[in-house]
Amino acid sequence: xxxxxxxALKNVATSxxxxxxxxxxxxxxxHYVEIVGNDPAGFEKARPVARTIIKLDGDSETVVPMRKxxxxxxxxxxELFELHQQNVSTAIDYRARILNALLSTLSARG
Amino acid sequence: xxxxxxxxxxxPESSGAPAVSFAASEDxxxxxxxxxxxxxxxxxxxxxxLDMYASQAQASLQVxxxxxxxxxxxxxxxxxxxxxGLSFSAAEEPDLPxxxxxxxxxxxxxxxxxxxxxxxxxxxxxxxxxxxYRQFQAAASRLLRSxxxxxxxxxxxxxxxxxxxxxxWAGDMQTVYLHALLPQQVGLHQRSLExxxxxxxxxxxxxxxxxxxxxxxxxxxxxxxxxLLSLPAVWKxxxxxxxxxxxxxxxxAR
Numbered sequence: 039x040x041x042x043x044x045x046a047l048k049n050v051a052t053s054x055x056x057x058x059x060x061x062x063x064x065x066x067x068x069h070y071v072e073i074v075g076n077d078p079a080g081f082e083k084a085r086p087v088a089r090t091i092i093k094l095d096g097d098s099e100t101v102v103p104m105r106k107x108x109x110x111x112x113x114x115x116x117e118l119f120e121l122h123q124q125n126v127s128t129a130i131d132y133r134a135r136i137l138n139a140l141l142s143t144l145s146a147r148g
Numbered sequence: 149x150x151x152x153x154x155x156x157x158x159x160p161e162s163s164g165a166p167a168v169s170f171a172a173s174e175d176x177x178x179x180x181x182x183x184x185x186x187x188x189x190x191x192x193x194x195x196x197x198l199d200m201y202a203s204q205a206q207a208s209l210q211v212x213x214x215x216x217x218x219x220x221x222x223x224x225x226x227x228x229x230x231x232x233g234l235s236f237s238a239a240e241e242p243d244l245p246x247x248x249x250x251x252x253x254x255x256x257x258x259x260x261x262x263x264x265x266x267x268x269x270x271x272x273x274x275x276x277x278x279x280x281y282r283q284f285q286a287a288a289s290r291l292l293r294s295x296x297x298x299x300x301x302x303x304x305x306x307x308x309x310x311x312x313x314x315x316x317w318a319g320d321m322q323t324v325y326l327h328a329l330l331p332q333q334v335g336l337h338q339r340s341l342e343x344x345x346x347x348x349x350x351x352x353x354x355x356x357x358x359x360x361x362x363x364x365x366x367x368x369x370x371x372x373x374x375x376l377l378s379l380p381a382v383w384k385x386x387x388x389x390x391x392x393x394x395x396x397x398x399x400x401a402r
Contacts, residue, residue, distance in 0.1 A: 064320055066321045066322075066323075067322040068325070069323065070324065071324050071326060072326070081312060117331075121325075125341075128342055129319040129321045132315075132349070135349050136318060136319065136352065137318070139352045139356055140352075
């Protein structure tokens with residue numbers, strides 16, 4: 039039983055190493071949707087608000103929400119963009135913590 | 149897992165929420181882990197509930213951060229007093245916390261049985277060990293599914309869904325909010341998402357801390373393969389310490 043588990047742990051370490059290797063990009067999207075009641079299928083009709091793509095080589099790309107102001111000019115929808123930015127911050131923080139935890143697992147297993 | 153910091157995670161065995169792939173490693177047949185939190189309709193009560201869950205998650209992480217030092221201290225203490233190896237008396241020290249004493253007794257039992265049998269040791273270990281072993285295996289399986297596949301975070305208030313976020317293993321996120329939510333309702337989902345991710349991270353830390361502590365604690369065992377044999381006992385030890393902290397937080401919150 040212990041040998042089987044040791045093999046499983048080694049497989050986990052290998053998988054984690056592959057995940058870390060593949061994690062070269064992070065994408066955060068924010069959408070909104072109008073649904074009736076709690077119909078989960080309604081989420082498939084969600085419309086995008088903003089998107090941020092962050093690459094580990096330092097490149098990043100953001101699609102920002104715009105709206106027309108009273109003068110008819112396009113301006114950034116600050117409220118929606120701040121909402122999206124909050125999600126981006128949460129994602130960046132989470133990713134940093136998870137990567138640290140995974141890398142510490144690898145070093146602990148040798 | 150009975151710890152409240154993890155109890156809103158649902159890890160379905162064979163079917164679940166629809167899979168949305170973020171990564172090449174995504175297996176669309178694997179059901180997604182889902183965090184479902186239904187908050188009270190009153191905003192202040194909802195905020196207080198989130199504060200409590202956030203506090204529990206934070207306390208759990210602090211305990212897990214301190215676990216290596218606690219294990220190291222225990223190992224040093226036993227090595228200083230029991231130069232001939234682990235003995236029953238090590239667990240009877242009057243100032244030893246009950247969780248530490250329980251761990252030492254489990255380790256002593258492993259060594260004692262190892263002296264009596266040359267093979268098939270795992271099958272002869274106490275029922276308690278077998279139960280802890282199965283719990284650790286199940287938790288490890290849940291953890292792997294949690295971190296290697298998509299997870300959903302859903303927040304409701306008074307039964308009304310506010311938002312849903314799909315979280316990839318490495319932080320990719322796709323959030324959908326209901327149209328025309330109040331800013332404070334948007335804030336509730338964002339806070340719920342933070343607590344869910346802190347809880348997910350705590351689960352990973354519990355797992356990695358258990359593996360590392362088992363490696364360290366095996367120094368006390370004379371049995372070959374002690375790190376693996378001690379995994380269930382150390383897993384139980386970590387959970388007991390977390391439960392104790394949760395009880396303390398609940399009493400303090402009253």
